[in-house]
Amino acid sequence: MxxxxxxxxxxxxxxxxxxxxxxxxxxxxxxxxxxxxxxxxxxxxxxxxxxxxxxxxxxxxxxxxxxxxxxxxxxxxxxxxxxxxxxxxxxxxxxxxxxxxxxxxxxxxxxxxxDGPPQTNEVGRSAALMAGLLVLADRFGLPFALYELGASAGLNTVLDRYSYRLGEIEAGMVGSPVRLTPTWTGVSPPRGDVEIARRAGVDRNPLDVRDPATRARLAAYVWADQRERLARLEAALDLAAADPPPIDQADAADWLEANLSTAPETGVCRVVMHTIAYQYFSPEGQARIRARLAATGARATEDAPLAWLSFEAMSDTVDRRPTLDLTVWPGGETQRLAICQPHGAEIDWKI
Ligand SMILES: C[S@@+](CC[C@H](N)C(=O)[O-])C[C@H]1O[C@@H](n2cnc3c(N)ncnc32)[C@H](O)[C@@H]1O
Structure with a gap:
């Protein structure tokens, strides 16, 4: 160069x-x-x-x-x-x-x-994920099992601990010290209860929310001017430290194959989700993730559904704005739910 x-x-x-x-x-x-x-x-x-x-x-x-x-x-x-x-x-x-x-x-x-790439954990993206979970809650009315890929410190794995205003509806935990109110365009997402039955995450370099070095590292990569983002990150880290998100150290594809059973699981909606992480997985890893989703999805039923919720920068949007895409099994249909600002500050709801 x-x-x-x-x-x-x-x-x-x-x-x-x-x-x-x-x-x-x-x-x-x-x-x-x-x-x-x-x-x-x-x-x-x-x-x-x-x-x-x-x-x-x-x-x-x-x-x-x-x-x-x-x-x-x-x-x-x-x-x-x-x-x-x-x-x-x-x-x-x-x-x-x-x-x-x-x-x-x-x-x-x-x-x-x-020496190494920046590593962030952007809490604002939880707003888009929560809107996606509301769509699933409306359709299936089931508690969720979350599987987050590329979870970093796991601040989005615990998205139910934050409070939200999404369009005209309130969601999440009332009175949470972390409140997300993205600028919303379009109709509101469905109102509903999001109950998390269990959660798990993976990152090849998981960050421990109780380690002061994690705080220093994550804060350093927030641009110094963005005081609100910094304050929100610190509040989310405080909240997470009280009950740390369970994030395993592994490659996302290896981990999903080991943790997402292809057998149907009745009474929960399993959701595989990721935010600005998929692009970092190898093409071979991405293919294995899609294959595991398809294999598990093939056996999904209305009582044992599977969802893939993706907040990723797609090349088919203006300025590569991230899109929130949802694929649901049974059926395996994909819907574009929203186009978003990269940190989740603006959500243009499309359904
Ligand atoms: C840009 S960060 C996004 C973190 C978080 N999802 C967020 O939105 O704030 C991408 C994350 O993916 C992780 N990652 C990259 N490749 C991975 C892989 N093959 N398996 C697991 N995690 C990976 C990185 O360590 C990093 O934490």
């Missing part, structure tokens, strides 16, 4: 962050793209990146933004913390003098953040 392509990846990420309501993060990205030099380990590694730096590849700008935000939150460089939100940022020259300095001086802290 050329240095110019790396700089372009930061410029492109800057535009994305700014458009998504994170102007400070966008500005830091832009300044790095324009002004980073090869002085110091971080500059050398970034400008000499051998993989694909862009969002579609290694998401290098987001790795570095995560490291800088973690550094600002840690308080180990007070001057950097002082320019990060919620503080009002100074002008470009002052921001760059600070960021350019820490990129060199704090290489030992920042360099490890370049």
């Amino acid at each position: 050329t240095e110019a392509a790396v700089r372009q990846a930061f410029a492109d990420q800057a535009v994305i962050c700014t458009a998504a309501g994170a102007p400070f993060t966008g500005r830091v990205c832009r300044l790095i793209g324009e002004r980073l030099t090869a002085e110091g380990e971080v500059g050398r590694r970034v400008l000499g990146w051998t993989g694909v730096a862009s969002h579609q590849g290694d998401a290098l700008p987001l790795r570095l933004m995560g490291g800088l935000h973690a550094l600002a939150r840690s308080g180990r460089d007070k001057a950097l913390s002082a320019i990060y939100p919620p503080a009002t940022a100074p002008d470009d020259e002052a921001v760059w003098s600070m960021v350019g300095r820490v990129l060199v001086e704090q290489a030992a802290f920042l360099s490890p953040w370049l």
